[in-house]
Amino acid sequence: MSRLIEMETFAKVVEEGGFTDAAKRMGISKSAVSKHISSLESRLGARLLSxxxxxxxxxxxxxxxxxxASRILNDAGDADALVASLHAQPAGLLxxxxxxxFGIHELSPLMAGFLGTFPDIAVNLxxxxxxxxxxxEGVDVALRTGALQDSTLRARKLLKYPMRLVASPAYLDEAGMPATLADLTEHKLLSASLRPGGDVWHFETxxxxxxxxxxxxxxxxxxxQSRLHAAEAGLGIAFLPDFLYADAITEGRLQNAMPNLYPQTQTVYAVYPEGRFTQPKVRAFIDYLVQNLAHR
Incomplete structure (x- = not known):
């Protein structure tokens, strides 16, 4: 006789306060409940019920x-729920x-393929x-760049993309090329914010x-994108990801402003709320990104 069935029967008797109610709860006969309890007490060599x-x-x-026994039964229930979750068809609003x-240049082009692969998922991006x-905010998954803050969120690294200091040939002809990071203080830098402490560039060495x-x-x-246009117009040096500057460098509108700079990268993570199981729609989306960003 299954130990788990005996254990479950015993737990139901304790919770319901009797054999009859436990039998109703489990959908079996009272005699079957009695048989399970007798078998359990005999196997353990102890009286469990008065x-x-x-x-x-x-x-x-x-x-x-x-x-x-309650802990074991809960764990068994979690195991069943895990299998059901992993097996479930990804569906619902994501x-x-x-x-x-990143969303405009790297993520948006992938959405048609993702929705075609998972027709039961709708996306709010x-x-x-x-x-x-x-x-x-009710967000299922967020794509974040740079170092992650300590939190209770789960995170999965998706990719690293190159970053580069870029400027127009006209600007560099007039202002000269910075040889070191210290030289940047003598240049016009295209910032995301001019508020005190609003923008700081971090460089790996x-x-x-x-x-x-x-x-x-x-x-x-x-x-x-606006900083890219400003750099092309000769307004200063921008620190940009490759998916923004690549075409401009190829076409000569921009050039590498500091060729001897140690290679810089930015990491992109998929982060999502911590829980017992990852929702199928979230898991499907992250797996799709990993597969389709692998070429970078």
């Missing part, structure tokens, strides 16, 4: 056994938040550069440390 004319109560040993530049409270440069200049705009 029977009166009105109610069945657990003995001291029975209470201790019930406490442990709320996604992504950084604006919101592009912004704010760090949202995913649970409060060969000795595995980080150098920071406070950004200042005549123009600040919180949109990468």
């Amino acid at each position: 029977r009166t004319t009105r109610r069945v109560n657990p003995t001291e040993i029975g209470l201790a056994y019930y406490d442990r 709320n996604i938040s992504a950084a604006t530049d 919101e592009l912004n550069d704010k760090s949202l409270d995913l649970i409060a 060969e000795d595995n440390t980080t150098r920071s440069v406070a950004v200042s200049g005549e123009l600040a705009v919180n949109d990468g």
Whole structure:
């Protein structure tokens, strides 16, 4: 006789306070409940239940056994739910938040293929550069760049893309090319914000440390595409991802402003609320991104 069935029967008797109600709850006969309990007590060599004319109560040993048995039964239920979750067809509304530049240039082109692969999923994609409270905002998964803040969110690394200091040939002819990071303070830098402490560029170095440069200049705009256009117009040096600057460099509108700079990268993570199981729609989306961003 299955130990798990005996354990479940015993737990139901304790919870319902008797054999009759436990039998109704389980959808089996009272005699079957009695048989399971007798088998369990015989196997354990201990009396777990104290029977009166009105109610069945657990003995001291029975209470201790019930406490442990309840945990085991909960774990078994979780295991069943996990299999059901992993096996379920991805479906429903998927709320996604992504950084604006990455969302426009890298994520949006993938959405048609994703929706075609998973026709039972509908997507609500919101592009912004704010760090949202995913649970409060009802976001299922967010794509974030750079170092992650400590939190209870789960995270999966998707890719790294190159970053580069770029400027127009005309600007560099007039202002000269910076040879070191310290030289950047003598240049016009295209910032995301000119508010105090609003924008700082962080650079990785060969000795595995980080150098920071406070950004200042005549123009600040919180949109990468706009900073790209400003750099092309000769307004200064921009620090941009490759999916923004690649075509401009190929076509000669921009050039590498510091060729000897140690290679810079930015990491993109998929983050989502922590829970017992990952929703099928979230897992399907993240797996799709991993597969289709693998070429980078």
